[in-house]
Amino acid sequence: MSRPLLVGWSGGKDSTLALERLRSDPAWRVVGLLTSVTEAYDRISIHGVRRSILHAQAAALDLPLFEAAMPPQADNATYEASFAAALARARAAEPGLDAIAFGDLFLADVRAYREALLARLGWRGVFPLWGEDTRRLARAFVARGHRAILCCVDTQQLDGAFCGRDYDAALLADLPAGCDPCGEHGEFHTCVHGGPLFARSLELVRGERVLREDRFAYVDLVEASSAASGS
Numbered sequence: 001m002s003r004p005l006l007v008g009w010s011g012g013k014d015s016t017l018a019l020e021r022l023r024s025d026p027a028w029r030v031v032g033l034l035t036s037v038t039e040a041y042d043r044i045s046i047h048g049v050r051r052s053i054l055h056a057q058a059a060a061l062d063l064p065l066f067e068a069a070m071p072p073q074a075d076n077a078t079y080e081a082s083f084a085a086a087l088a089r090a091r092a093a094e095p096g097l098d099a100i101a102f103g104d105l106f107l108a109d110v111r112a113y114r115e116a117l118l119a120r121l122g123w124r125g126v127f128p129l130w131g132e133d134t135r136r137l138a139r140a141f142v143a144r145g146h147r148a149i150l151c152c153v154d155t156q157q158l159d160g161a162f163c164g165r166d167y168d169a170a171l172l173a174d175l176p177a178g179c180d181p182c183g184e185h186g187e188f189h190t191c192v193h194g195g196p197l198f199a200r201s202l203e204l205v206r207g208e209r210v211l212r213e214d215r216f217a218y219v220d221l222v223e224a225s226s227a228a229s230g231s
Contacts, residue, residue: 014103
């Protein structure tokens, strides 16, 4: 009998690959997505993607969404409290739920932090992609027909010109040798907008580009219908 679990959903390619892997595993039954949201900005934390796009992703994936909402520049205690509250809401909706999956690849300190936090909350972490070759994963993502855009680039690690580019074979070929092809060191973040898991593709257009903290280049992705209406 399959066990229920959440997927920690950033809206990007690694969480998409984790979701795809788990949906093909009969041991698990994905019952929802959990995403950290910066409430004042109405955007996914770190990635900077609009909340409306997050909701459109969840609808296209046909999965309930549980948000861990927090203020800008939230400290760790605030983050953990918001995360715990979101887990509690998910468990109330799905009694017996005690596992959440992440798309982490090889950063041992990140995994250790997650596991310690979850243990305190009576949950456990699942890491379906852990230790896999990131070059192979990147190529597989593209080959499977998943579609994503680089929504944020750390300009201290990668040229800001990559921000806004499609995550495709051409981009993988252009990445410098020192850049992880999955951006596991935080070189870049992605927004997935189509592919085999989506009931419908999200039509996104690239809007304003900004540089935050003299370091992080963001492109404001907007659904085409919203852009046409000027909202």
